[in-house]
Amino acid sequence: MKIFLIVISVCLLLVNRPLFAEQDSYVFEFPEINELWMRAAPPNANMLAAYVTIENNTQHNLKLTGAYAPDFGMAEIHKTIEEDGVLRMREQHELELPMQSSVVMEPGGLHIMLMMPQKKFKIGEKVRICLLYQDQAGAEHVQHLDFPVMMK
Numbered sequence: 001m002k003i004f005l006i007v008i009s010v011c012l013l014l015v016n017r018p019l020f021a022e023q024d025s026y027v028f029e030f031p032e033i034n035e036l037w038m039r040a041a042p043p044n045a046n047m048l049a050a051y052v053t054i055e056n057n058t059q060h061n062l063k064l065t066g067a068y069a070p071d072f073g074m075a076e077i078h079k080t081i082e083e084d085g086v087l088r089m090r091e092q093h094e095l096e097l098p099m100q101s102s103v104v105m106e107p108g109g110l111h112i113m114l115m116m117p118q119k120k121f122k123i124g125e126k127v128r129i130c131l132l133y134q135d136q137a138g139a140e141h142v143q144h145l146d147f148p149v150m151m152k
């Protein structure tokens with residue numbers, strides 16, 4: 001009888017473990033990435049721009065908090081805004097990316113501004129750009145992406 005009870009409790013432990021794990025753990029998922037490209041520029045250009053569509057198809061709210069590109073001295077998320085007929089660029093330190101929403105970066109609007117290139121880029125080549133996110137718990141997540149250099 002004693003052994004039988006032990007067997008039952010061991011079975012319950014085995015059955016319960018994955019159930020508890022599923023309830024307690026939070027699995028981070030990156031948003032879906034589409035339409036990513038970096039605009040080809042003359043070899044002497046010291047500022048380049050990259051564009052991407054970020055779709056948060058997950059069930060968690062996210063924030064886009066920045067970008068990092070190893071081939072550049074600086075990378076920032078910018079928004080082009082027209083003020084009194086003048087186009088200005090504003091750094092976006094935090095872009096809300098609520099669940100089931102998307103952020104579209106395209107020429108004339110949001111973009112990844114890449115400054116101080118450390119090398120020259122050819123059309124067709126790929127450039128590593130990493131996007132930085134913050135989840136609801138405040139944890140940082142880095143998404144490593146390769147942007148093709150294109151002339152559009």
Ligand SMILES: [Cu+2]
Binds near residue numbers: 078089112
């Ligand atoms: Cu800019």
